[in-house]
Amino acid sequence: MQLILDGVTLARKNWKLSAEGAFQEGIHLISGRVGSGKSSLAQAIAGMMAPTSGSILFRDIERHTLSMQFPEYHTTGHLVRDEIRSWGLEPERICMEAGLQGREYERSFALSRGELKRLHMSCILAGKRDLLILDEPFSTLDPEWKRRICRKLYSHHPPITLIFTHEQAVLPRVDYLWEIHEGHLHNRGKVPEAIPSWRGAPRYIEEALRRGVVPENITVEDTQEALCRMHD
Incomplete structure (x- = not known):
């Protein structure tokens, strides 16, 4: 099961996003600033808008859906x-x-x-779906419900789950990190190896990295555990 972005570009007026890569089974976090193109890419993958160029290919994916922000x-x-x-x-x-x-x-x-x-x-x-595309799934939720949704996502999720978000406080455990930066989708790689190259990492992860610690995953709890191990 695989989702492939083959030379995809999305463009309008003075804005352009280029996206290339393959999404394997697992939970993928796609981060980026507000206005970077996360929602546009999510909608293009879901088939709600056609890319300006390139192709979006589904391999062995039969059922998919998009959850929009609102x-x-x-x-x-x-x-x-x-x-x-x-x-x-x-x-x-x-x-x-x-x-x-x-x-x-x-x-x-x-x-x-x-x-x-x-x-x-x-x-x-x-x-039950093969591909779930979530655009800002944590918006309007209080911290406790964000944590509940994170736990549910991690314990029970479709084979390929894409989470597009600029959330910086409460995040789920994920398998892969992607990032939209300067008009391009960047594949940072598999967690935890990808964490040091994550330019938009939350401050708690930046602080851990500054201390020379790479957490096992991207949650606050993973980061706290890694920092505690450093002092053992």
């Missing part, structure tokens, strides 16, 4: 239970996973944006 874009059910059923899921179970127990009959758009995001993420992570 959950309102996905919401079609008038009531919470209707929204959950539109995903082919059981309302009571998903409400429990999303922290919305007993709220199945509330209007979907009466939920706060954070609650709606929790509902959306619980629905999309309950499905």
Whole structure:
């Protein structure tokens, strides 16, 4: 199973992004500044927009979907239970996973944006797909729910999972690091070997690297553990 970007370029007016590389099975974090082109690349991979040039190839990938940053874009059910059923899921179970127990009959758009995001993420992570494309999956979530989503992503994720984000505080354990920098998608490689070359690393990782420590993965907990081992 593989996703291949073959000489892909995305362009509009004075902006251009070039992307080349192959995504193997695993969790891939694609970081980059706001406006660097993360959402555009995510949409192109999902087939929502055609690349200016190049090809996006799916090998042995039959089912894929995109989760956009704002959950309102996905919401079609008038009531919470209707929204959950539109995903082919059981309302009571998903409400429990999303922290919305007993709220199945509330209007979907009466939920706060954070609650709606929790509902959306619980629905999309309950499905079975070969490729899952997540554009800013942690936006509007409080730190505790970010951590919950991170744990769920790590323990139960589709074969190829792409996480496009500029999140700098709460991140999941991942297998590969990619980075959009100066108009190009860069493959930093497999974790943990890729961590020292990650230009947009969070400050806690930068501090560990400054002390000569490379954590096993990119979470705060991995970094704290690595720093503690240094003092043992």
